[in-house]
Amino acid sequence: MATPSRSGVFTQATDRRVERFTESISFDRRLYAHDIQGSTAHAQMLAEVGVLTPHERDQICATLQQIGKEIEHDVFPFSIALEDIHMHIEQALIERLGDVGRKLHTGRSRNDQVATDLRLWVRDALDRIKDGLENLQRAFFDRCEGDFEVILPGYTHMQRAQPVLAPHYWLAYCEKLARDIDRVKDCRKRTNVCSLGAAALAGTTLPIDRHDVMQRLKFDSVAGNSLDVSSDRDFVVESAFVLSLIAAHLSTWAEEWILWSTAEFNFLKLPHEFCTGSSIMPQKINPDVLELTRGKSARVIGHLQTLLVLIKGLPLAYNRDLQEDKPPLFDSFETVELCLELAAPLVAGAKLNREGIAAKLDRGYLDATTLMEYLIQKGIAQRTAHHLVGSLVNQAMQQGVSLAELPLETLQAAHPDLDESVREILGVDKAVAAFRSYGSTAPSEVRRQIEIWRSRLYQTDPAVLKSDEGAITLEK
Numbered sequence: 001m002a003t004p005s006r007s008g009v010f011t012q013a014t015d016r017r018v019e020r021f022t023e024s025i026s027f028d029r030r031l032y033a034h035d036i037q038g039s040t041a042h043a044q045m046l047a048e049v050g051v052l053t054p055h056e057r058d059q060i061c062a063t064l065q066q067i068g069k070e071i072e073h074d075v076f077p078f079s080i081a082l083e084d085i086h087m088h089i090e091q092a093l094i095e096r097l098g099d100v101g102r103k104l105h106t107g108r109s110r111n112d113q114v115a116t117d118l119r120l121w122v123r124d125a126l127d128r129i130k131d132g133l134e135n136l137q138r139a140f141f142d143r144c145e146g147d148f149e150v151i152l153p154g155y156t157h158m159q160r161a162q163p164v165l166a167p168h169y170w171l172a173y174c175e176k177l178a179r180d181i182d183r184v185k186d187c188r189k190r191t192n193v194c195s196l197g198a199a200a201l202a203g204t205t206l207p208i209d210r211h212d213v214m215q216r217l218k219f220d221s222v223a224g225n226s227l228d229v230s231s232d233r234d235f236v237v238e239s240a241f242v243l244s245l246i247a248a249h250l251s252t253w254a255e256e257w258i259l260w261s262t263a264e265f266n267f268l269k270l271p272h273e274f275c276t277g278s279s280i281m282p283q284k285i286n287p288d289v290l291e292l293t294r295g296k297s298a299r300v301i302g303h304l305q306t307l308l309v310l311i312k313g314l315p316l317a318y319n320r321d322l323q324e325d326k327p328p329l330f331d332s333f334e335t336v337e338l339c340l341e342l343a344a345p346l347v348a349g350a351k352l353n354r355e356g357i358a359a360k361l362d363r364g365y366l367d368a369t370t371l372m373e374y375l376i377q378k379g380i381a382q383r384t385a386h387h388l389v390g391s392l393v394n395q396a397m398q399q400g401v402s403l404a405e406l407p408l409e410t411l412q413a414a415h416p417d418l419d420e421s422v423r424e425i426l427g428v429d430k431a432v433a434a435f436r437s438y439g440s441t442a443p444s445e446v447r448r449q450i451e452i453w454r455s456r457l458y459q460t461d462p463a464v465l466k467s468d469e470g471a472i473t474l475e476k
Ligand code: ARG
Pocket: 024, 028, 084, 110, 111, 114, 318, 320, 322, 323, 324
């Protein structure tokens, strides 16, 4: 098959092996809808500036729509001889419209065309990722009320550290995902720039109107330098980074829940719809979705590396290497989208093992820091109080008791200011209630954060909430 890109300069047909080596239709067919969108805007602009007649424009636009439908319904023939999606659609147009079809590529090159298609595709894909992140945020948030009373051991270094309210834990993920959403939105800004009209690398002598195309495709601006934009794949690399960090966040969550669902932790019961069995051990309920969420993050993070290495040696402007941007880019988006889709129902369906968690909550001296801060409030220097409580913990460990159970003599031997009243601040429930700083796990603080998040996620009326530190006005 003769491809529209092989001009009269060629005297021989393409070697079959070269066709197989250079084709991208096997993966860039995903761009078909965006290629048609870009070509339609280009044809409309060409008619505006008088390069196409209105009738030619209408023929081209209608035929492009028809081709789009055929691809959508899987009745469009693909062949590696036509290299990529751009050639397939243009060739079909020429077969159906003859010379009118041959006019579509006026004032553009495949270099600005592919960059435009890819920007349109990435823009839509970023919007889907944003939706997926918001959906997952709501799944975390929706756990807050039901689990409000539950106290969890908080860890640092995977060692028991201080108690935290379960809703504080759920909102921690809302915060991480909020930063991910910000990054997605920010990346969208740099993606949403019109490349079309840069032509091969230097622009065109024809009277095209790039701002007209920009408006039709709902881009925010027109790229100012044709040499730069025909080769610019920063938006691809940046998307791969944004997706990598999302994947890393999902992976840390997955790792945590894999541990929490073990018999050793027994904090969590995972919904059976999201677990698989073992072919040999009938008792097994394996957290495969979580494991694969963790595992797939490796691919996504690897794709970022691939893309950075791909662009690092490329002189201006377009080089065919850039075709290799698509498999990692598509895979990163598709993988993260799928992980997000599964994470939300998993978060909603998992049950905290309240009894099991509460039964072991007195382990690990989670109230030791509270005791230290109690002493600080009595005027003891932090380092002194730190050392003193450390030795009390040591004695409690030796006696196999909690701090609250230490006899009065032991407490007073440690410091004369320690009397029976100290028992009022000891114990995990009291330790949680004693927190007070902004953003801490104190029930009143967590309640305030829940209301802020409710307003952010469900667009409820902004309220003015009072706090010890003054009035806080919620943002819409
Ligand atoms: N399939 C190509 C790509 O993805 C389209 C651009 C081809 N441009 C060219 N000058 N050969 O990069």
